[in-house]
Amino acid sequence: MALTEWTKSMEWLAAASQDPGACKQEWQNGSSGVTLLAAGRFWDVLIVPEQLGLRVADLLEELPLLEPGPCLLDTRRRHVGFLLPPEPQTVWIGTGVRLLGAGTWITAPAPHCRWGTLRWLVPPDGTGTLTMPDVLEMALQRCADELSRLQGHPAPTAQSPTPPQDAETEGPQVVRQCVARG
Numbered sequence: 001m002a003l004t005e006w007t008k009s010m011e012w013l014a015a016a017s018q019d020p021g022a023c024k025q026e027w028q029n030g031s032s033g034v035t036l037l038a039a040g041r042f043w044d045v046l047i048v049p050e051q052l053g054l055r056v057a058d059l060l061e062e063l064p065l066l067e068p069g070p071c072l073l074d075t076r077r078r079h080v081g082f083l084l085p086p087e088p089q090t091v092w093i094g095t096g097v098r099l100l101g102a103g104t105w106i107t108a109p110a111p112h113c114r115w116g117t118l119r120w121l122v123p124p125d126g127t128g129t130l131t132m133p134d135v136l137e138m139a140l141q142r143c144a145d146e147l148s149r150l151q152g153h154p155a156p157t158a159q160s161p162t163p164p165q166d167a168e169t170e171g172p173q174v175v176r177q178c179v180a181r182g
Helices: 003-014 020-029 050-062 133-150
Strands: 034-038 044-049 071-074 079-084 090-093 098-100 105-109 118-122 175-178
Touching: 003 020, 020 034, 044 050, 050 071, 050 079, 050 118, 050 133, 079 133, 090 098, 105 118
Parallel strands: none
Antiparallel strands: 034 105, 044 079, 044 098, 071 079, 071 118, 090 175
């Protein structure tokens, strides 16, 4: 990453910190190289299991005409986090899937960090590019179905008029629901 791009990325990402200056200092000269960043203001983070998240990240990078948003890999916790626009009226449903929004925090390395147990699979570009929720939902479903087939579970068929008796045997489903605020 060129120095100007890295600086833009660092400024953009550090803006989510309570103390952007201290955040940038830690990334440049600190002992841990990671800082806490608040979710929910500039972006939310969708956390998915590592195996599913790695497949989704690969698929998103292959899509033409789509700039993938930032994506973090945490090999210690075995999950992948996708940064997407804040959506306080959305609920993501799936095994091992959770949405981090307002009032939550993530640990993040410097934007240029592409190694270690906590690293960027897709680093922030500094322009505010985020993963599009609709595209992420489709990619998650496609990859969940693929993983289900690879593990020997048949994928649900579109012609099936009734849901399967045992949804667990049909493999993971990842869906997004909009919640009406009253």
